[in-house]
Amino acid sequence: MRIIVAHHNPASCERWRNALAHELPDAEVFIWNDAETRKADYAIAWAAPSQEFFARQPRLKAFFSTGAGVEKLLASSNLPVALPVIRLEDAGMGAQMATYCVGTALNWIRQRDEYAKQQQAKRWQPLPGEDMADWPVGIFGLGVLGRQVAEAFAALGFSVNGYSRSIHSFPGMRCFAESGGAGDFSAFLAATRILVILAPLTPQTRDRFDRSALAQLVPNSYVINVARGELLVDDALLALLDSGHLAGAALDVFRQEPLPPDHRFWTHPAIRITPHVSAITVIGPSAHQVAAKIRSLEQGAAVSGVVDRSRGY
Incomplete structure (x- = not known):
């Protein structure tokens, strides 16, 4: 052989x-x-x-x-x-994805960016604590990697929603499916405060998260994209961050890689960028x-x- x-x-x-x-x-x-x-x-x-x-x-x-x-x-x-x-x-990629996504979410919940600003200003000011029950997580894509990320969030006490092409049933997760129709997608978005995009890039998922979709997330939501850049419409994300509907985003994948130096993602204060490293082979x-x-x-x-x-x- x-x-x-x-x-x-x-x-x-x-x-x-x-x-x-x-x-x-x-x-x-x-x-x-x-x-x-x-x-x-x-x-x-x-x-x-x-x-x-x-x-x-x-x-x-x-x-x-x-x-x-x-x-x-x-x-x-x-x-x-x-x-x-x-x-x-x-x-070995599932564990890497899980730590990346959970770690990013915990930084938002524990307000690490705000405390970093306070440190720079030498200001001692405890901020109001957050309850993880107020941070439901939505996993878009329940393949091998998506399920591991979902399980990692659930193990920490997060309420987890999952969305997939076909109907699934997993312990501790509320599952939505493409086969349920457009209503299922809207219900998934409306129940999500931290959206984790983990589905493969297909004709059906390309540009799936446009302005109409992202606007259905609850106010002050966050987006994590570790799938492919083409699932997320750049201008839509920027517009909803600028309007205040979305509170932040963590992006590991982009439509063009490396990300062009003049792209606005680099300088937006609510966006955190990593160079396609959430899970390596x-x-x-x-x-x-x-x-x-x-x-x-x-x-x-x-x-x-x-x-x-x-x-x-």
């Missing part, structure tokens, strides 16, 4: 090759280059390689993505239509997951994480 690593980052290529070789000692794991002629059974990369790559790899059984989001990969015309694509499922556990799926595929068994191209995830 042969596995070809075609990651765009040379250092990541080496690390993926070494990790997969450790997990699958009987496999031949090698890195793609322009002179490579060996034919592989499986490929792994973050983005779709060149047409030449796929022309030289006609016997691939599956293509493994090194990320959870696959919209850019699926958009590539180089990717063969019939080639199964398998995405990562968590592999941890190669060790990710390689373990990929190896387990390859072993299952070699035995003729079905695996999870296979991308439905009609859905986009």
Whole structure:
């Protein structure tokens, strides 16, 4: 069995090759280059390689993505239509997402920015305490990552609402679903003070959080986006922050990355920015997951994480 690593980052290529070789000692794991002629059974990369790559790899059984989001990969015309694509499922990203989102929310609730200003002014002034019961959290997207974030909030005593494409039922969470119709989406927004956007980017979720949607959040709400920048309409967020309807936002993903220097997000006092670091791929556990799926595929068994191209995830 042969596995070809075609990651765009040379250092990541080496690390993926070494990790997969450790997990699958009987496999031949090698890195793609322009002179490579060996034919592989499986490929792994973050983005779709060149047409030449796929022309030289006609016997691939599956293509493994090194990320959870696959919209850019699926958009590539180089990717063969019939080639199964398998995405990562968590592999350490869920815990990172949970700490990022919960930590951000707690900073708002405990008014850390206000106390930082007081420190600079050398002013001692305790602020009124906040009750977490007044901070219902809404998780938009209840996949593997979304559920872990929801569970982390619930464990701290937050009231948690979840919204997903289909109907779910999870302990300690009030669930809304796309299949319930437009009323369910409005009810989800109206019940949410901290909105956490965690759904994949699809034609149905692109620009989902426009001004009409964000205006349905309760007054003085906050937004956390750790999904994709295209789910959130930039001008709508800015307008509702300026009007005072929204109190703040924490953004880790953007329509254009890196975020252009002249974008207003950089200087808005109510926005906190991080450079797409809420959850990074941890190669060790990710390689373990990929190896387990390859072993299952070699035995003729079905695996999870296979991308439905009609859905986009």
